[in-house]
Amino acid sequence: MQISTTRSESPVDDARLAEILADPGFGTHFTDHMLTVEWTPDRGWHDARITPYGPLSLDPATAVLHYAQETFEGLKAYRHDDGSIWTFRPEQNASRMMRSSRRLAFPELPVEDFVACVDALVEVDQRWVPDSSGEKSLYLRPFMYASEKFLGVRPSQHVTFMVIASPAGAYFKGGIKPVTLWLSEQFTRAGRGGMGAAKTGGNYAASLAAQREAIEQGCDQVVFLDDQEFRYIEELGGMNLFFVHADGRIVTPATGTILEGITRASIIELAGSLGHTVEERKFSIDEWREGVASGAITEIFACGTAAVVTPVGSLKSPHGDVAAPAGTDLTMRIREELVGLQFGHREDTHGWMHRVV
Ligand SMILES: *Cc1c(COP(=O)(O)O)cnc(C)c1O
Numbered sequence: 001m002q003i004s005t006t007r008s009e010s011p012v013d014d015a016r017l018a019e020i021l022a023d024p025g026f027g028t029h030f031t032d033h034m035l036t037v038e039w040t041p042d043r044g045w046h047d048a049r050i051t052p053y054g055p056l057s058l059d060p061a062t063a064v065l066h067y068a069q070e071t072f073e074g075l076k077a078y079r080h081d082d083g084s085i086w087t088f089r090p091e092q093n094a095s096r097m098m099r100s101s102r103r104l105a106f107p108e109l110p111v112e113d114f115v116a117c118v119d120a121l122v123e124v125d126q127r128w129v130p131d132s133s134g135e136k137s138l139y140l141r142p143f144m145y146a147s148e149k150f151l152g153v154r155p156s157q158h159v160t161f162m163v164i165a166s167p168a169g170a171y172f173k174g175g176i177k178p179v180t181l182w183l184s185e186q187f188t189r190a191g192r193g194g195m196g197a198a199k200t201g202g203n204y205a206a207s208l209a210a211q212r213e214a215i216e217q218g219c220d221q222v223v224f225l226d227d228q229e230f231r232y233i234e235e236l237g238g239m240n241l242f243f244v245h246a247d248g249r250i251v252t253p254a255t256g257t258i259l260e261g262i263t264r265a266s267i268i269e270l271a272g273s274l275g276h277t278v279e280e281r282k283f284s285i286d287e288w289r290e291g292v293a294s295g296a297i298t299e300i301f302a303c304g305t306a307a308v309v310t311p312v313g314s315l316k317s318p319h320g321d322v323a324a325p326a327g328t329d330l331t332m333r334i335r336e337e338l339v340g341l342q343f344g345h346r347e348d349t350h351g352w353m354h355r356v357v
Pocket of ligand 1: 074199203235236237238239240259260261262263264303304305306
C-alpha cells in the first residue's frame with residue numbers, strides 16, 4: 001500500500017506538546033496528523049494518505065450516521081527507554097478488524113495494510129509518543145465507517161478507513177484501586193447471532209444506559225449477563241473478566257457473544273506459562289456469589305488495552321451484593337508481566353512486540 005504524506009504546517013509547538021504529554025488524560029488531545037484510506041467496489045482500497053489532523057466534512061445522508069455501519073480498534077504505541085517505539089500484537093488488532101468487518105458487511109482491509117497504516121501514522125507523529133513514566137503511551141484508534149451518501153439499508157458502497165492517535169496517561173491516577181461493579185439485570189449488550197463479538201460502536205451505544213445505571217448506583221462499571229437466561233457472565237462494557245480460584249485455576253467466560261480481547265488472549269497464554277490452568281467456559285452469577293462467599297474465588301480482575309489489568313472489587317445487584325475477593329497477588333503479577341513486556345522491561349519471549357521506530 002502506497003501512503004502519501006502531507007505534513008501539517010501548524011504542528012503543536014514543542015512547549016505546548018511537553019505540557020500535553022506531562023498530563024495527557026485520555027482521548028482529549030489528538031496528534032498533528034491523521035491517516036485516511038478509501039474503498040469502492042471498483043477500485044478496492046485506494047488513496048491512502050496522511051494529512052494534517054482536522055474535522056471531516058460529511059453529507060448529512062452519510063450512511064454511518066443513520067445505520068451505524070462502523071467498526072473500530074484500539075491499541076497503543078509504547079516508548080522504550082532507548083527511545084524506540086513499539087506496538088503490542090498489532091496484527092491481532094488487524095485480524096480482529098477483519099472479523100468485525102465480515103460481521104458488519106464491510107470490505108476487509110488486509111492485515112499488512114492495517115499494520116502499515118498504523119506504523120505510518122506513528123512514525124509521522126512519533127514526537128507524540130510520551131516517555132514511559134507513569135505508563136504513558138500513544139493510544140491509536142483505527143476505525144472504518146460507511147461513507148456513502150445514501151439512505152437505504154444495504155452495505156455501503158463507499159467505505160473510509162482512518163487512524164487517529166491520542167496520547168494517554170496512566171489509567172489509574174494515584175495508584176491502582178479495584179473497580180466496583182453493578183450487575184445489570186435489565187439490559188444486555190449482545191445477543192445470540194448479534195454483534196457482541198464485533199468491535200463496533202453499536203455495542204457501546206447499547207451499553208450506555210446500563211453504564212449510567214451503574215454510576216447512579218455508585219459503581220464504576222457495569223457487568224453484563226447473557227441475553228437468554230440472564231445468568232452467565234459476559235463482560236464489562238469494554239473489558240473482559242477473569243476469576244482466580246484458590247486452587248490456582250482461572251476461569252474466564254467463553255467467547256461467542258463477548259468481544260475477543262487481545263489482552264484476554266495474551267493473559268490466557270501468560271497465565272498458562274505461569275503454571276495456571278485457564279478454563280474458557282460459561283460462568284454463572286451464582287458461581288461468582290458462592291465462590292467469593294466460600295473463599296474458592298480469591299481474585300477477580302478485568303482486562304483491556306486501556307487499563308491493561310484492573311482488580312475487581314465488590315459487585316452490587318438488585319438481588320444482593322457480593323463482597324470483594326480477598327486478594328490481588330496474581331492480578332498484580334500478571335499486570336506487571338504485561339506492562340513490563342509492553343514497555344520493554346521484560347524479555348519478549350512470545351514475540352508480541354512490533355517495532356515501529
Ligand atoms: C476492545 C474491547 C475489549 C478489550 O479488548 P482488548 O483487545 O483487550 O483491548 C473488551 N470488551 C469490549 C466490548 C471491547 O470493545
